[in-house]
Amino acid sequence: MTSQRGFWDRMAERYAARPIKDVAAYEAMLADAAGRLSPSDRVLEIGCGTGGTAIRLAPGVAQWTATDLSPEMVRIASAKPAPPNLSFVVADADLSTGEPPYDAVCAFLILHLVDDIRTTLSAIRDWLKPGGLLLSKTYCIGDMNPALRWGVIPVLQRIGWVPPIKSLMSQQLRAAIAEAGFEIEASRTFGSNSHAHYIVARKPA
Template sequence: MAQSHRFWNWIARRYARMPIRDQASYREKLDRTQAVLQSDWDVLEFGCGTGTTALEHAPHVAEIRGIDSAPKMIEICRERAAAAGCANASFDLAAIDRLDQPDSSLDAVLGMSILHLVDDRDAVIANVFRMLRPGGAFISSTICLEGQARLFRQVILPIGNFLGVLPRIHAFSRTNLIAAFEAAGYEIEENWQPDEDPMKAVFVIARKPA
């Protein structure tokens, strides 16, 4: 995801001030996630952005670690954690495809609004499977743009990425995303898209078999 550093560092402070556009769907995803999390769990969130979601979940787990490949995003995460007095959340500069995490060492991994940004989605899904303990959960929210907004995908995004003002977004379908989880060995517990709107992110809870 190195090609996106310029964009995310450039937008970090503005991004931190942006309101969440679909508060109802965001709240529903938080609730569905917290119904799965347990108080003694060790959790990782990759592509944690400005830390909002990690800090929402911190009271519900033992430890949560957020990682992001953009230094300015991690700077904001640490500021927010300190301001909230959140002792069980930590934030580090790292990328999921280069993270040296031991096998079967995590109870849950969160990947919110990130799988469509990584260069090798299937490798990331498999790497998370390796990290999870048996019975652990990979919880994600992913934009699936295949077949949607052709002008946006084929013209606007490539130009924006070339200029460094938009990240690279990979287009695939909801069906393809679920198939990738299943091919890696997960069992799908939730496959939810708000309002069945194809332009909204797909929320998935995928479980590593116990």
């Protein structure tokens, strides 16, 4: 993940300053996620970025550990006002941190960026308690218009504006989650972006 780390370190300040494109869709996702978490839950978030989602959701649980592979992202996140039960940690998405098992793992906009989605999903399953939840949102680039997928995105990657992205299709994403041993409980999109798939899955009890 070295190339990913370098990209996000370079982009951290710009990423932090970027406004949310669809506020209503983001708020709807937060509400759904919050409704699935309990005040006694211990939560691990991978790919937390500059911490905005963690800061919003952490007050509703007992403990929230937010991780990102980019030290610059974590530096920015750690400088923000945050609830006392929230901690930010530099860690790769595939490496355990804190003290598993967790009641829930959040993976928002990260599974399309990892080196091997099956390895990451296997790690997430191992971190979860029996009956624990995976809350995820993933860009399925493979379902996009071919002109974007094979034309625009590679150009943006070459000039350093877009990180390496896996060309996942939504069916591949669902299959990978199921093959990792999860039971999918909900799947939807929020707002107008039909390629950002929000999936809630549970590790069998």
